[in-house]
Amino acid sequence: MFKSVDMAADVLKNQNEICLLCHMSPDGDTLGSAFAIFYALKSLGKKCFVDCADDFPKKFHYIYPSKMDKFKPKHYVTVDVADVKLLGKEQRDLPYDLCIDHHEMNRVSAKQKCIDMNAAATAEIVYDILKKMEIIFDKTIANCLYTGICTDTGCFKFSNTSAKTHRIAADLIDLKAESEKINFKLFEEKSKARLCLEKQVLENLEYYFNDRCTLVFVTKKMLKEAGADDSTFEGIPSIVRCPTGVEIGITVKECDIDIYKVSVRTVENFDAAEFCGIFGGGGHKMAAGFKIKGSALEVKRKILQAVEGKIIG
Amino acid sequence: MFKSVDMAADVLKNQNEICLLCHMSPDGDTLGSAFAIFYALKSLGKKCFVDCADDFPKKFHYIYPSKMDKFKPKHYVTVDVADVKLLGKEQRDLPYDLCIDHHEMNRVSAKQKCIDMNAAATAEIVYDILKKMEIIFDKTIANCLYTGICTDTGCFKFSNTSAKTHRIAADLIDLKAESEKINFKLFEEKSKARLCLEKQVLENLEYYFNDRCTLVFVTKKMLKEAGADDSTFEGIPSIVRCPTGVEIGITVKECDIDIYKVSVRTVENFDAAEFCGIFGGGGHKMAAGFKIKGSALEVKRKILQAVEGKIIG
Numbered sequence: 001m002f003k004s005v006d007m008a009a010d011v012l013k014n015q016n017e018i019c020l021l022c023h024m025s026p027d028g029d030t031l032g033s034a035f036a037i038f039y040a041l042k043s044l045g046k047k048c049f050v051d052c053a054d055d056f057p058k059k060f061h062y063i064y065p066s067k068m069d070k071f072k073p074k075h076y077v078t079v080d081v082a083d084v085k086l087l088g089k090e091q092r093d094l095p096y097d098l099c100i101d102h103h104e105m106n107r108v109s110a111k112q113k114c115i116d117m118n119a120a121a122t123a124e125i126v127y128d129i130l131k132k133m134e135i136i137f138d139k140t141i142a143n144c145l146y147t148g149i150c151t152d153t154g155c156f157k158f159s160n161t162s163a164k165t166h167r168i169a170a171d172l173i174d175l176k177a178e179s180e181k182i183n184f185k186l187f188e189e190k191s192k193a194r195l196c197l198e199k200q201v202l203e204n205l206e207y208y209f210n211d212r213c214t215l216v217f218v219t220k221k222m223l224k225e226a227g228a229d230d231s232t233f234e235g236i237p238s239i240v241r242c243p244t245g246v247e248i249g250i251t252v253k254e255c256d257i258d259i260y261k262v263s264v265r266t267v268e269n270f271d272a273a274e275f276c277g278i279f280g281g282g283g284h285k286m287a288a289g290f291k292i293k294g295s296a297l298e299v300k301r302k303i304l305q306a307v308e309g310k311i312i313g
Numbered sequence: 314m315f316k317s318v319d320m321a322a323d324v325l326k327n328q329n330e331i332c333l334l335c336h337m338s339p340d341g342d343t344l345g346s347a348f349a350i351f352y353a354l355k356s357l358g359k360k361c362f363v364d365c366a367d368d369f370p371k372k373f374h375y376i377y378p379s380k381m382d383k384f385k386p387k388h389y390v391t392v393d394v395a396d397v398k399l400l401g402k403e404q405r406d407l408p409y410d411l412c413i414d415h416h417e418m419n420r421v422s423a424k425q426k427c428i429d430m431n432a433a434a435t436a437e438i439v440y441d442i443l444k445k446m447e448i449i450f451d452k453t454i455a456n457c458l459y460t461g462i463c464t465d466t467g468c469f470k471f472s473n474t475s476a477k478t479h480r481i482a483a484d485l486i487d488l489k490a491e492s493e494k495i496n497f498k499l500f501e502e503k504s505k506a507r508l509c510l511e512k513q514v515l516e517n518l519e520y521y522f523n524d525r526c527t528l529v530f531v532t533k534k535m536l537k538e539a540g541a542d543d544s545t546f547e548g549i550p551s552i553v554r555c556p557t558g559v560e561i562g563i564t565v566k567e568c569d570i571d572i573y574k575v576s577v578r579t580v581e582n583f584d585a586a587e588f589c590g591i592f593g594g595g596g597h598k599m600a601a602g603f604k605i606k607g608s609a610l611e612v613k614r615k616i617l618q619a620v621e622g623k624i625i626g
Contacts, residue, residue: 161496173474192557243503244502
């Protein structure tokens with residue numbers, strides 16, 4: 001790991017005119033990590049920009065600059081991108097110079113790869129890289145990295161949180177990361193739409209296999225009724241997994257007619273990534289996902305059949 | 314502060330036959346802190362026990378021993394107790410030798426006081442005291458202190474979380490604190506009763522003063538319908554404060570006929586302890602409470618009148 005951090009620091013130091021690529025449906029880790037590098041490279045006088053197939057969500061407004069000039073880059077760096085499928089179509093077949101990521105199954109073909117599966121967030125790896133580059137961390141960089149770490153650890157709650165995660169958080173707070181404001185924005189504050197969606201999820205939650213499995217359909221109608229958009233939905237899958245005794249919580253979100261995005265959350269000893277692999281998806285051990293086509297009934301049947309195989313088998 | 318930590322360490326080292334007192338409705342901080350001291354004193358061969366007017370909640374079963382012998386103690390130490398009112402009646406007029414606490418307005422009269430308002434949790438202070446006593450931290454002590462810190466910081470989310478808080482958490486994880494299990498138990502896992510109660514709260518939430526204030530009554534009927542007990546209720550007040558734009562979230566819990574316990578959660582710049590002081594209560598800047606008597610309508614009118622004074626005034 002230390003070697004690949006050194007290598008990544010060298011690549012970033014020696015290159016210029018860099019495009020930093022975030023995954024689609026950008027979250028706090030891909031954005032926080034990419035923009036931390038962005039501000040670091042800017043502080044070295046380099047030309048760079050952050051690109052993403054989707055818009056940056058408003059709630060992360062404190063991370064990205066109000067204006068950012070794009071240009072034809074000489075180099076591409078993927079940040080927190082586990083698979084090129086998670087990039088926009090036009091970003092999928094590029095010669096990536098560097099891939100920085102913490103996902104267990106990284107499938108990006110890049111000239112150089114800096115992967116640490118033990119890092120709770122890509123932001124942890126970026127912290128090490130920027131330290132190695134001897135970047136002076138200002139409050140903005142500290143806020144970016146703190147956001148990445150909090151996002152991917154559920155505010156230091158998930159199993160990926162290590163002693164190192166806490167020590168980095170302590171450093172970032174010393175560097176004036178606005179932890180209080182960020183945590184409030186990410187984990188406390190909820191829109192009326194979100195609260196309505198949570199109420200709907202609690203009302204529609206179904207229990208299977210002696211309450212060892214929960215499943216909920218989040219339909220377009222429900223989302224519309226709540227006034228919810230994609231970012232409203234973030235974190236909902238964790239709610240589905242939370243009842244006592246549940247080993248796998250499944251959230252089936254309607255994306256289009258007969259197209260569903262499934263988010264799976266599990267407890268220890270139930271490998272979510274492996275489960276999602278059955279349907280061609282992937283992710284982490286306790287949080288993974290996949291896409292599936294079919295009618296609601298078909299989709300439900302297939303998923304529950306797969307759960308049965310895991311729970312009974 | 315350092316001096317009072319030294320003093321507290323001396324008091325605990327030099328005394329024997331000690332009773333450690335927790336506050337009523339014991340939470341993770343009063344229990345985690347008291348039992349950390351308990352195990353530390355035991356490791357020094359001392360006679361001691363932890364006492365509380367209420368039963369220890371089951372969810373903290375990993376903190377307390379299955380059996381603990383009580384005896385007539387020579388010394389009393391209050392742990393995380395802001396006011397003697399928070400002790401059981403029989404524990405209220407004792408000669409306390411030491412008071413260890415982090416509440417802003419500590420009203421316990423003790424021979425010696427070790428108070429640090431800047432500590433996120435009493436467990437942080439206890440960490441310093443036990444280090445000073447050169448206690449060897451085993452996993453059990455690490456679990457106790459981690460529980461205290463997580464409870465009072467909402468898992469490192471609240472404004473009281475400092476760089477020091479994170480560094481202590483890192484040390485406790487190095488000392489094998491089972492952070493994953495504890496966080497799951499405290500913050501992820503929810504009983505069906507709890508989920509039912511949350512649904513009811515979301516359904517009954519009232520908005521006042523242009524959505525700057527929320528208020529919800531949690532009646533005995535609602536609690537009964539949900540199958541909820543006191544510990545089910547813990548954390549509900551945070552939900553009430555979370556809608557975007559809300560400055561004060563008020564949870565009015567029916568304790569008995571015309572007797573209510575009010576929990577107040579606020580955002581920055583709205584002093585919850587000061588607000589609750591109007592009704593003879595107290596607590597922290599963003600989380601405080603009080604008890605009030607009267608009919609539901611009277612209670613609501615009085616509270617909203619006081620909010621109006623703060624919001625408009």
